[in-house]
Amino acid sequence: MTANDLLEPTAAEQRVAARQRLAVVVLLTANFTLAVDFSILGVALPHIGSELGFTTANLQWIVTAFALCAAGFTLFFGRVADLFGRKRMFLIGIGLLGVSSLVAGLATDPVVLLASRVGQGLATAMVTPAALSLLTTMFPEGPARARVLGLSGALMAAGFTTGAALGGVLTGAVSWRWAFFINVIIAVIVLVVAPIVLKDRPAERRPRLDAPGAITVTIALVLLVFGITTAGEQGWTTPLAWGPIFAAAVLFAFFLWIESRVAEPLVSPTLLKRRNIAWGNAAGLLAFATETSLVFPLTLYLQETLGFGAVTAGLIFAWLGIGTVLGGLIAPRVIGKAGLKNAMVIAFVVQGAATLPLAFVSDSNGWVIPLLIVTFIGGMANLVAIVGYTVASTTGVPAEQQGLATGLITMSQQVGIVVGTPVMSAIVTAFATTSLLPGIQVAIGINAAICIVSAALVAIFLSLPAQRAETA
Incomplete structure (x- = not known):
């Protein structure tokens, strides 16, 4: 037997590696699908309202019913996953997602659709922290975990930013119902593959909820x-x-x-006292709030000020989505070279610097190319911050508490998504005068300022466990 024979992986090791890669694909696919669900119905709402009989005032409940459950129950189900099994919680959530999506696609009245959206929200609260904790426990702290969290963050951000474009295409080409039927197909595939490739370490002791x-x-x-x-x-x-x-x-x-x-x-006070947990999640909330809410004033600018159609605006945001994917891919390298905390500070500063020029947009179409460039750069930087906060918020957390830690991460993400847009909407409304443009400019300027403030907060308050501070 040669030295090379000893170094080469055995057939059993190759099978384990292949199963692990497939498990990562399954978990990332599920998270991407759930991220798309946050925004895929935006363009379709008027069509759904006219077909099912929603009043204009009640249309927002199609989105709100989902958001309430997705954000409200995520911490609870994250802890339940720790106690009763992450794989089990993941599979139950995927099953609920498939059933709820099928019911939504077949809905003929508002009550059925809203009930199914509640089911989708609960499924999101089950699946997202369970999938993330399965990922974090699959890899030890270090480069491998940072890479997979980078992919997860990239796909989730891309799912949110491209969901509107996908919803518009499906609504225009086929029917809004296919925004739900796609989930059914994905759920069936995941339910077939996931039980085979996912592994969950059973808890040594099951504490009381x-x-x-x-x-x-x-x-x-x-x-x-x-x-x-x-x-x-x-x-x-x-x-x-x-x-x-x-x-x-x-x-x-x-x-x-x-x-x-x-x-x-449910949440140990000692866990919340860890500065990497508390300030890591605060940074994550701000990262999601700033980037996702930027879509609102930019949508108004592209459609109301420049006169572009919904499909064109959607394609521009798809370009932003490509930037976020690239940011997720480069994030582990940035973290590895700059250090975790420094990478997050740099990311927020770059995101703010890229956003600031948009505070000076005018009604000229000449702003489209600069907008594409700076939103692409800002999207990349935002994903570095998101991957950084995910790594920071799971560093030093025992395996038996990873479901809770990832539940906190998911809660920060979802609350950030929900918080940002109403704030931007209120600012646009308050400062709009003869047109929307002044309000759009002020809102974008404040968005950029929040990014810089976020960088300062991370620089001052974020503290990582000493032995892990430079691990990425």
């Missing part, structure tokens, strides 16, 4: 998302907006009080 904490934080998150989405629809002064947000703040405080007193808390 913190029911009071779970109920409190879930209600708090639902109220927070409801208040924010209502603010986007009706303005921030309405009691239906600030009332639920205030109630959510009170419940969050009560949740922290509960967690400090129960024997087996």
